[in-house]
Amino acid sequence: VTDSLPTPVCRRGTPMSKEDLGELLDKDGRLVDEHALRKAVFMGGVDPSVRKQVWQFLFGLYPCSSTTRYINYASELSLVFSTLREREVLLLDYIMKYHEQISRWKTMLMLNAKPGASLLQQGLVARYQIEDSNNELRSPEDMLEDPISEYEMLEKNMMAGKMRSGKPDFNSLSKNFHAIDISSPEMQQKMDFMKIQAQVYVNRQKIDVKSLWSHIRVIDKDVPRTDRDLDYFKGAMNPTLTVLRNILITFSAFNSDIGYAQGMNDILAQFLVVFDSEVEAYWCFSNYMKKIQREFTEDGMVNKISLVALLLQEMDPALYEHLKANDLGDLLFCHRWLLLGFKREFKFMDSLRCFEILSSHHLELTSMEADKARRHELQKEFEHLRGVQRSTAPTDTDTEYTFELFMCIALLQKARSDLMECTDTAMVFSIINQLEINLDDILLKSAELFYFYCKKTVEDSFLLVDAPKPQGLKPNYKR
């Protein structure tokens, strides 16, 4: 019996170009084939010239089926519709909501400030946003010492809800606003309505000003040390720091269950560099964080690291046993990899590519690809048995093994020979910190491990049942 079905070939492709993206969009700018987009992103990442457009789909800023005025990314001449289309309306809505959110936490900080407190002490500005050449300004007092009653908090929230917010500065909030014409009276009316809706949206949430203060304290420590080696964030009084600060505070104020945790600044920096526009970066960051929020909790991260250990045990038992014997079996050193999606393991441009490739979720055990790989294995088995269908137990796939976990295994295996010599944590850290990684090589290796796992789960499922064996033919599932 020959293998009529080829094993899925692992290879890497080229970054997605303007033309590639153009082919996936219809004349109204709808993304026709989301699967094809995700696959293309997975295979080669995205060319920087269309990264913005691709990320707005990848991170859910705009639904794939939404329409836009500007559809032809490949040509200089764009078709322009006279009326606004879905994405432009959504953008206006995003700006309104974000503006209301910022106004709200600022109002809350003012309402809760001690009399006579400076802007710095109120938390409205940070030291890195103001001139202080003599280093004389005092740090904000520890506001957390004073207890605030539940009632007081509620009252202040209501008071803030009644205060009027100013008009958003559209052009500074979104670099894409300039292309939207809002001059018609009809449009003005629509905007007024949007503003009311945004206020209702913000009023639904209460801000706990005490936890907001404690978040701001950490955020203000982290903002001036976020990717400062990039030109985008470099220099004293760089206005981008204010944008970083606003987004992080807004997110922590309106997502009190997650708040702020260190590492979020690293993730936001990526969105900011790509979009170079506050509102778009905020909503994509917010969507992304809500999706992975569990990983920013202690339990979630510990659980994720333990999954790496389980997967390693399955894929490379010898390496796992060695680490375990040396009290390294908890694999806690994978923490940084997983929290930041390997961001610090690569140069910035490569880390963007890695981030979008992981976010494509093309190769996940829940995705079509895994299904295909498993069906492929079943089909091969079917042919081996000359058409006798074997009954199988449901394949025991642990769908919690996400692609990034396979990437951890690939990295560990890259350092395998050194790791096999390790007897303590310090040695492990020295090795993984010096690991020179080529992104495409490691992705290729990760994909191979992924397909190997799919194949293995199918084979394991055969072992689980006593299938009726056809006469004179031994099933040959141990290849």
Add this chain to the structure above:
Amino acid sequence: MSYAYLFKYIIIGDTGVGKSCLLLQFTDKRFQPVHDLTIGVEFGARMITIDGKQIKLQIWDTAGQESFRSITRSYYRGAAGALLVYDITRRDTFNHLTTWLEDARQHSNSNMVIMLIGNKSDLEARRDVKKEEGEAFAREHGLIFMETSAKTAANVEEAFINTAKEIYQKIQDGVFDINNEANGIKIGPQHSPSNPNMPSPAGGGSQGGGCC
């Protein structure tokens, strides 16, 4: 490089007090005004000499923020020394010392030598915590105390080395059982009893270590 002893250290304290900068100043003798925030832990090492002996310091620099504390705590295990750092320009980082101290004492061995460090002594104009307050806290809790500046390198060498001297003294006094690695002390490979060419430091027992 060969060493007589290896001491394991941890650096703990609130976020942004300058833990990573202290480590970098000590291991690389340079100051990086903007240091990436630490995720989980980072690691550094340097050789020092005490009493004519080569001692390797293996230093674990931990993340200061609340989240993932249980992950960072796992590195407390088996530390012989701890640098507990606050920022003299931010009172809240001083106010949190008790919590840090409890945390450290709870998750590491009781003999651990703890050095209290008031960092950023170069920012005198913004000082928010008096030196006397740091001294008083240290006295009260039985810690060694120093003010340092990772920026100017003032007292940085001293902070790490004095801690090592204290640990070394404890070994001499027999307080530390050097044969138990859980204490954060390791005997150098060529000094270990299994090496027949070297006198065994364990020979002197935990009473004195007269052989070293």
